[in-house]
Amino acid sequence: MQKSAYRTKQQELIFSYLEETKGSHFTAEDIRVYFERRQITLGIATIYRQLEKLVTEGQVQKYYIDEHSASCFEYTGEKVSYDAEKHFHLKCQNCGKLFHVECEELAEIAEHLKCEHGFELNPFRTVFYGICKDCTQVK
Amino acid sequence: MQKSAYRTKQQELIFSYLEETKGSHFTAEDIRVYFERRQITLGIATIYRQLEKLVTEGQVQKYYIDEHSASCFEYTGEKVSYDAEKHFHLKCQNCGKLFHVECEELAEIAEHLKCEHGFELNPFRTVFYGICKDCTQVK
DNA sequence: TTGCGTGCAAAGGTTTTGCATGGCA
DNA sequence: TGCCATGCAAAACCTTTGCACGCAA
Numbered sequence: 001m002q003k004s005a006y007r008t009k010q011q012e013l014i015f016s017y018l019e020e021t022k023g024s025h026f027t028a029e030d031i032r033v034y035f036e037r038r039q040i041t042l043g044i045a046t047i048y049r050q051l052e053k054l055v056t057e058g059q060v061q062k063y064y065i066d067e068h069s070a071s072c073f074e075y076t077g078e079k080v081s082y083d084a085e086k087h088f089h090l091k092c093q094n095c096g097k098l099f100h101v102e103c104e105e106l107a108e109i110a111e112h113l114k115c116e117h118g119f120e121l122n123p124f125r126t127v128f129y130g131i132c133k134d135c136t137q138v139k
Numbered sequence: 140m141q142k143s144a145y146r147t148k149q150q151e152l153i154f155s156y157l158e159e160t161k162g163s164h165f166t167a168e169d170i171r172v173y174f175e176r177r178q179i180t181l182g183i184a185t186i187y188r189q190l191e192k193l194v195t196e197g198q199v200q201k202y203y204i205d206e207h208s209a210s211c212f213e214y215t216g217e218k219v220s221y222d223a224e225k226h227f228h229l230k231c232q233n234c235g236k237l238f239h240v241e242c243e244e245l246a247e248i249a250e251h252l253k254c255e256h257g258f259e260l261n262p263f264r265t266v267f268y269g270i271c272k273d274c275t276q277v278k
Numbered sequence: 279t280t281g282c283g284t285g286c287a288a289a290g291g292t293t294t295t296g297c298a299t300g301g302c303a
Numbered sequence: 304t305g306c307c308a309t310g311c312a313a314a315a316c317c318t319t320t321g322c323a324c325g326c327a328a
Contacts (some may be wrong), residue, residue: 005283007328010284027317028318041286042285043285045286046283046285048319049322064205068318090252090256093264107246111228113269118271119271121269122268126268128258128260128265130262130265144303145302145303146302147302147307148301168290168292182311183292184310184311187293189308200307207291207318209291210292210293
């Protein structure tokens with residue numbers, strides 16, 4: 001697990017953002033705006049490069065939600081074994097909200113896919129699409 | 140379910156392509172190239188506009204695979220109830236292949252999400268990410 | 279001093295949009 | 304004739320890349 005050769009101010013700024021928003025979602029642009037409001041300029045390219053590195057290290061997860069919205073990232077900290085993970089994402093196609101779900105039963109899917117289909121599921125990367133509770137009731 | 144007001148030659152061409160490739164995936168660009176090879180020019184904008192209409196009608200499904208590859212479409216024909224569907228997609232993060240899976244057990248996920256989480260899953264739109272059989276063995 | 283990290287601007291690729299033209303009814 | 308659909312080009316969008324400069328070690 002190779003860390004950056006140099007420790008820069010920008011890296012620490014981004015890391016402080018990650019710590020503060022742990023458990024929630026953000027885009028590269030979110031980070032840029034966050035610091036812009038504090039009179040700090042962070043190049044968007046730098047943010048993407050740092051995030052890419054953290055994704056490779058497994059500390060940050062990346063989601064492709066829609067084709068025309070920016071990629072969502074999530075800071076999860078140290079790398080976790082997929083098997084142990086019960087953390088899933090539900091995306092509502094109607095209101096656009098992204099939900100977190102912790103659920104044993106969903107973890108069984110991973111087990112099933114592995115045994116029956118030889119497919120090792122990556123729950124960090126997988127997003128379930130559909131209509132959420134609120135939007136179902138309205139319709 | 141509002142159909143096109145006018146029936147055009149381009150619509151029929153696209154429909155003929157859909158019938159021929161039923162059950163497999165394609166991109167907007169695939170359609171354009173397919174007809175270009177037959178000396179037929181179809182504007183890419185026209186293809187996107189027709190596909191968008193068919194997606195709205197539920198005859199064509201759209202997948203967001205990666206952020207930097209083109210969207211995948213699939214022709215499924217007349218609208219189907221989600222509940223009855225056992226059709227799932229697995230995307231390998233390593234080799235990039237997209238697999239179709241027909242599986243009862245996976246249909247139970249939809250049931251679970253509905254009952255326990257009030258979330259109506261759209262299996263057409265949902266893609267499972269992970270590592271496929273072949274790539275697991277190589278590693 | 280060495281060379282990695284940064285920031286700017288430009289490029290990259292897919293999808294959408296504006297607008298004049300063509301074709302369906 | 305009236306109006307929708309088409310096709311071209313330009314725009315829009317997010318992300319990556321090239322390059323010169325700055326900064327860490």
